[in-house]
Amino acid sequence: MAKPASTDTDISPDIAALSFEDALGELEKIVGDLERGKVKLDDAIAAYTRGAQLKRHCEMKLAAAKAKVEKIVVRPDGSVSAEESELN
Amino acid sequence: MPILTVGELAFALKRTVEDAFGRVRLRGEISGFKRHTSGHCYFRLKDMDAAIEAVLFRGSAGKLTIKPEDGMEVIATGRVTTYPGRSQYQIIVDTVELAGQGALLKLIEDRRKRLEAEGLFDADRKRDLPFLPEVIGVVTSPTGAVIRDILHRLADRLPRHVLVWPVLVQGDGAAEQVARAIKGFNALEPGGAVPRPDLLIVARGGGSLEDLMAFNEEVVIRAAAESQIPLISAVGHETDTTLIDFASDRRAPTPTAAAEMAVPVRAELLGQVMDDGARLVRSYSRMIGDRAERLTALARVMGDPQRMLEDFAQRLDDRWERLRLAGDGMFARIGSKIAEAAAALRPQRLFVLLEQRDERLEGVGQRLATAGGRALSDAERHVAQLGKLLDSYSHKSILERGFALVVGADGYLVASAADAKAGDGVTLRFHDGERAAVIDGAPVASSGAEKKAVAPKPIKPKPPAGSGNQGSLL
Structure with missing residues (x-):
């Protein structure tokens, strides 16, 4: 297995593709499993690693939240584009 | 001209008015609306030119689909009459x-029923x-308070990418x-130049x-009902209900409320994520700690393998030592038994035994000798007696009485004259000795007394004649 060991800071692609809600839900499930002590030790290490990545993914999703307001412009040919707007 | 009472006039007027107008539909604005404790309602319908008092009795008031209030432009249906007491x-x-x-309302209601049936x-x-839309599409007027309210509330809770599709919200088109x-x-298209929203808000003010x-x-x-993107309708004030509210996925009472439905609060989410992160670390460490503790406890119970080996080695040594001692002891015991047995094997004992045997034998010999001697002397006496007795019966006594025995040269008695041949040397045996004699040959006249000198009984039985002859031949 030449796959490099993932660290907390490397977010695996499948996690990066998760929605915030799914990531948060999975994180809470992992935490719940760990808290109940129902996880095998080997699995716990993987679960912890994944949990840490999920947490980081969630944080990044929230940190990346930035207001951006665009206005839709419909051209005469019916095509649509968006342009920056100062509505607020 | 007849004189009428006020009452007569009033009732005449009442009849006239009622007959002339009967039921009417009156359009006007409600003013001075009052609901009496009796449940009856009193108000005035007015327009720019006139006003008319109106009464809504309790029974009818309960059946109304609208709640009358001042300023409301209504069409009231009823019968015109008079109130004589007040002229x-x-x-x-x-x-x-x-x-x-x-x-209009009827039209709307009919439409609602039809689309609902559909x-x-x-x-x-x-x-x-x-839960957390990335892009929110807002369909509303680009001007006015509505879009500002929505954007502000979104910014407060969780800033998002908002696409505003500007539209006229009233009037033609x-x-x-x-x-x-x-x-x-x-x-x-998802991933297109303009990002596809994952949530729509259709909004308008009151x-x-x-x-x-x-x-x-x-x-x-229809557009709202067919939207593949989840849609929140936020049209008018809380009391206003439009048909898009029935077709939307969620109805918000106000545009601000729509923004609140659209996104969670970032601070709360961050708090939740941080909390989950802390719980993750805590539960993981506790889990590792628990395992380590259990491992330590188990190891303590299990013991140090080195010490266990030492234990066994010691036990082995111990057993070996005991085995060795036991072997030595056994040999020692066997040896001592042999020595004991050897010690018991002394020849003296045999000698003693032999001496004892000798003594016994001697004793027995003595006793035998004593007894034998005694027995011998007894026997001798007995023999002597017997001898005497025998003597008394022997030929000697007979010889003493004068008889003699003729014994041939061969030692045998010559008991018959025939055997006494002439010239034979014989021996005459008397009771007191012997005398040699020779037969002279001639037979003598028989005389009984002389003849009796020849013993009838030989000392030795004479062998047969033949043998005697043969013997001499030999």
């Missing part, structure tokens, strides 16, 4: 409907709103623009029924 004419109202809007408002058409905007957002009428139009209702 006034009035209308007893039994139904009140909104003037101008009455027909299934456009079915509960199973409703989609869940995304408003409905078509709103419907086109909803469809336009749905037509956006206004009259006519103002909101665009959101009751079928084209808008």
Whole structure:
């Protein structure tokens, strides 16, 4: 297995593709499993690693939240584009 | 001219008015609306030119579909009559409907029923709103308080990428623009130049029924019902209900409320994520700690393998030592037994035994000798006696009486004359000795007395004649 060991800071692609809600839900499930002590030790290490990545993914999703307001412009040919707007 | 009483006039007028007008539909504005504790309602219908008192009895008031209030333009249906006590004419109202809007409302209600029958408002058409939409499409007027309220509330909670599709929200073409905007957002390809929203808000501020009428139009209702993107309707004030509210996935009472439905609060989410992160670390460490503790405890119970080996080695040594000692002991015991046995093997004992045997033998010999001696002397005496007795019976005694024995040269008695041949040497044996003699040959006249000298009984039995002859031949 030449796959490099993932660290907390490397977010695996499948996690990066998760929605915030799914990531948060999975994180809470992992935490719940760990808290109940129902996880095998080997699995716990993987679960912890994944949990840490999920947490980081969630944080990044929230940190990346930035207001951006665009206005839709419909051209005469019916095509649509968006342009920056100062509505607020 | 006859004289009438006031009452007569009043009742005459009453009859006249009632006969002349009967039931009427009156359009006017409500003013001075009062509900009496009896449940009857009293108000005035007025327009720019006149006013008429109106009474709404309790029974009719309960059946109204609208709640009359001052300033409301209504069409009241009832019968015109008079109130003689006050010299006034009035209308007893039994139904009140909104003037101008009455027909409109009926149209809206009919449309609602038709579209509902079509299934456009079915509960199973409703989609869940995304938990955290990335892009929110807003269909509303680009000017005014509505879009500002929405953007501000979104910024407060969780800033998002907002796409505003500007539309007219009232007047000619408003409905078509709103419907086109909803469809336009749905037509956006995911990953296209313009990002496809994952949530739509269709919003408009408060206004009259006519103002909101665009959101009751079928084209808008159908567009909302068919939207693949979850849609929140936020049209008018909380009390206003338009048909798009039936077709949308969620109805917000106000545009601000729509923004609140659209996104969670970032601070809360961050708190939740941080909390989950802390719980993750805590539970993981506790889990590792627990395992380590259990391992330590188990190891303690299990013991040090080195010490266990030492234990066994010691036990082995111990057993070996005991075995060795036991072997030595056994040999020692066997040896001592042999020595014991050897010690018991002394020849002296045998000698003693032999001496004892000798002694016994001697004793027995002595006893035998003694007994034998005694027995011998007894026997001797007995023999002597027997000898004497024998002597008494022997030929000697006979010899003593004068007889002699003739014994041949061969030692045998010559008991017969025939055997005494002439010339034979014989021996004459007397009781007191012997004398040699020779037979002279001639037979002598028999004389009994002489002849008796020859013993009838030989000492030795004479062998047969033949043998004697033969013997001599030998």
